[in-house]
Amino acid sequence: MNPEARRIQGVYITLMLGNTLAASFIWGINTLFLLDAGLSNLEAFAANAFFTAGMVLFEVPTGVVADTVGRRASYLLGTVTLAASTALYYLMWQISAPFWAWALVSVLIGLGFTFFSGAVEAWLVDALHFAGYDGSLETVFGRGQMVSGVAMLGGSVAGGVIAQATDLGVPFLLRVAVLLAMFGVAAVLMRDLGFTPDRSEGTAQAVRGIWSASIEHGLKNPPVRWVMLAAPFASGVGIYTFYALQPYLLELYGDPDAYSIAGLAAAVVAGAQVVGGYAAPYARKMFRKRTTALILGTVASAAILGLLAVTEVFWVALLLLVLWALIFAAEMPIRQAYLNDMIPSKQRATVLSFDSLMGNTGGVVIQPVLGRAADVYSYGTSLAIGAAVQVLAAPFLVGSRRQNAPADVAVTVPGSPVADTVEGAPGAGPVPGIDGDEVQR
Template sequence: MTTQARRIQSVYITLILGNTLAASFIWGINTLFLLDAGLSNLEAFAANAFYTVGVVLFEVPTGVIADTWGRRVSYLLGTVTLAVTTALYYLMWQISAPFWAWAVVSALLGLGFTFFSGAVEAWLVDALHHAGYEGSLEAVFGRGQMVSGVAMLGGSVAGGVIAQVTDLGVPFLLRVGVLLAMFVVAGLLMRDLGFTPDRSAGARQAVRGIWSASIEHGLKNPPVRWVMLAAPFVSGVSFYGFYAMQPYLLELYGDPDAYSIAGLAAAAVAGAQVVGGYLAPHARRLFRKRTTALIGGTVASAAILGLLGVTEGFWVAIVLLVLWALVFAAEMPIRQAYLNDMIPSKQRATVLSFDSLMGNAGGVVTQPALGRAADVYGYGTSLAIGGAIQLLAAPFLVMSRRQGSTADVAVTVSGAPAVTDPPAPPDEKLQR
């Protein structure tokens, strides 16, 4: 590996570390924070759904920033936007703001994250190509996920403990501080390599071009299309499952004020992320095709959610939560590598952002629906319903597999073409 490639990966790891640490301060107590502000379960998860509405609305416009002004600019705008909206969250909690205010600020919070989605990942892959890196993408994404898990572990536990000894608002202030620090770090270290921003087109023309590219290299590209269509069923349920675990574990534990237990839920997911990130490249070698791992992971996750829905034991729920997070963490780098190997460099950020849009679109419907199910039937039943919804993603992944993309069997960055090859013969598609 070249010195430049090592430096690029170090910068990527630093960005992931800072982003995740900032976010994770509130992950363990976010649902409790919203409920403490006076929202019902339906309103709390509807507020989360408005976050995903913001993601859906702003993915394409922020894609213009990433592809015309650069991925670095996009990242810097993301840190500032998230810092401001997080501070507004704290203010609304202080004044017990009405639901409409939570909806608006949650949507703007989604705007902040759209500056990150696609841009950081595209920056990494293009820069590695520029540096002549020929290793496995799963290994790079896996290391990033391991670091993310460590940051999440520390941040979520700290957030839960700090909330318990102070109040639920302090972790949000800590998040603002870390985000501002990451603005400085990215400004000093992040440079666009292997990608030249195109500022020749006007904003309207750029949006039109980005939308067309998303369609052309996303939905019109069969193996990519089917992966994207699976995303709404997985992402929406994943968001809900993570945040519903906080009050559900407190319910099983028997103490609604044990905020550190809510932090434990996020910490369990974080630990699983570390292990899953380490296992991702090894898990990839167990299967000839990436889609085999993705299909198996989807089915396993759905089954675990079903078991979480019927358990009555706190520690059994913790074990199932770890298994659920472990499966998700192991398959995510494989999914990232699969998609990146099928997307041309020039449209990489655009298509990855569109993929994020597809996933978050599912959350717009899924989160409030499952939140309402929790109000009516309880958290356990809502998680079981979520498992059934997630299972609907499997047929779409099977369809992607049947396209016979070269990226399905690629193992290195240089080993896969930028654009998907023609479908393989039927007999090859049936191979594992």
């Protein structure tokens, strides 16, 4: 690996570390924080729903910002927006603000996160191509996931300990501090390499052009479309499982006050991110096609959820949770690499943001449905239903596999002969639907 590619990976890992650490400070105490501010349980979870709705609402617009203004600019806007909205959360906690204020600021927090999604990933891939990196994307994404897992574990534990030693508001102030520090880091180290925003047109016209081309390379691109259509099922069930396993483990353990047991779910997922990120490149080598790994991972995860639904032994459930989290973590870098190998540089951030939107939409719809099933029946029943829902993602992945996209067997970053054929790079001819000179690699 050449020094420039190594530096770019170092910046990417630093950004992942800072972002995840800042976010995870409040993951273990957010609901307690909202209840302590005077909200009811219904209002607290409704505030979380407004946060998810904010992500759905702003995913694509902020992706367009990253593709028209710049990925670095999008990241910097994200740090400022998220820091300001988190500070407002702290202020509202101090004054016991009404619910409408929590709902509004929750949407703004969702906006802050959407400036990151797509932009950082797009920045990395373009910069690596610019630096002449010829390794696999799974390796780079896997390392980022490992670092995120460590940060998630450390931040979640630290946030809970600090809140207990001080008060529930301090972890939110720590998040603001880390985000401001990351603003400084990105301002100094992050540069849009291998990508030049096209500012020759007016803003409105440029946005329309990016949006049109993004649809062309997203929903109108069959192998990408099928992967996106699978996202709501897999992501929606995954988000619900993460939160539902906390009370479910307590139920199986037999002690409703053993909060450290409930925290095992977050700890297991964080640890799995580290192991899964390390294993992703090796898992990729086991299969000729990336979609094979994705299909098998989806089916295996659903089968494990089915077993979790019927087990009555705590330690068996914990073992199954470890397996579920490891599979999920190992297939995620493969999925990221597959998508990135099929998306042109100029539309990458927008298409990736649209993919994130699809996943979040699944979370908005599936979480309440499965939560209601847990209320009416049991957590086990809700997990069984979740397993059935997740299996629905498999046919869409099979649909992507049937397109025989060159990216399905690719092992290097965009810019390789395989990726150039996919993305219409110089020498490969125009990509269907756009002019050849629109893709600036």
